[in-house]
Amino acid sequence: MPDMLNIEGLHAGYADSIVLNDVSLSLDQGETLALLGRNGTGKTTLINTVVGVTRRHKGSIQLGGQPLEHLAPHVRARAGIGWVPQERNIFRSLTVHENLTAVARPGSWTPAKVYDTFPRLAERKGNMGAQLSGGEQQMLAIGRALVLNPRLLLLDEPTEGLAPILVEEVLRGIENVTKNEGLSVIIVEQHPQLILAISQRAVILDRGTVVHQGPAHELRHDQALLNRWLGVSV
Template identity: 45%
Template sequence: MTLTVAGLQAGYGGGTVLHGVDLTVPQGTAIAVLGRNGAGKTTLVHAVAGLLRPKAGSVQLDDVELAGRPAHRVARAGVGLVPQGRRVFASLTVAEHLDLSRRPGEWTVPRVLELLPRLGERRRHKGNQLSGGEAQMLAIARALLTQPRLLLLDEPCEGLAVDLAARVRSVVAELARGGLTVLLVEQQPEHALAVADHVALLGDGVVVATHTADELRASPQLADPVLSVAKHA
């Protein structure tokens, strides 16, 4: 499924964070949105996922308009969300998380555990007994069991040790290679470039440029206009 965002404006209360975002994620590709803190990355994810009602603009999955729909209807249309901060339930076991999330479809609990074998080893452990990397794997598994055609990930490597962040990147890259449409938002270029085919640079609520991952690897300075504040913070 192709995601098309056009003229998207969104914010909180009386403020506007996104000032007309235009973005296309073709079916079976991975696009990363790169920007510093406060650029509007999470706002974009929330608006696409139905957690935030846009003030203007369009969010379409193929020819289905999602803008303004509640989150549960957006999820049923095929949008899966891996939120920032994981948000697993402390008192539920891994197995209970998976049971609550699953819907009929190609992603089954055994298939998810084959992709993420560490979760199989931790099935009886509660959310508050998981490491940060394990909790992130559980958040990804939970999203996959909703049978998404578009997977949204909000800084999935945030706060993880280097080796765990590399494992998360590897899993997301494998999902993208498998044909899942992926929209990833990140602040760190290395995380974005390990997964994405193209990178959209988000600054002050608008996409200021889009580059291939190869272009950014060859010329990292292309991201300076949207990351310079973060670099000197």
């Protein structure tokens, strides 16, 4: 059975500028990968390249054995890529429920299931997107990606700028998705201690190159590696 995601020898960037250099990684079905690194190391570029909004210079990207590198972003979405960018990109002039039903596709993830995962959204289902707090908008952005019923979910900085109590709610929801639903997830995060606890594997990028791959629980307790590549302590 092929990996859910397999990337081999990937070189990519924007126009003629190459940001990623010979990146290779794989992700199993139902596995969560913490994608870590300092600012500007290529994390978002890697996510964007899987989505298809950068320029790939060389290398391959496969989803469940299906080559993606020559497919347009909307075709990749239909193939099973769910994406929550840093900007969230919710429909601010639609209600929470309209945001979810407008994009829903057949599958196990329905608006009702999203409300079960993020109860705060159920309380706000009649509110416009523009009326939500930052944390609520993040929950809605994740929920909107889930009702597309993807095979792979890409989350770019899901806790950025959120109050601590909302960070806890967002992480609980993500953990439910990853542990109980069998969805493969890649999470870009600036705070490794938050995300390593709910991930199985970790990859660290530095200057567009993979400098570490391994079990998340080992990296979580490896102060030397965390200090060396991320500048943080356990």
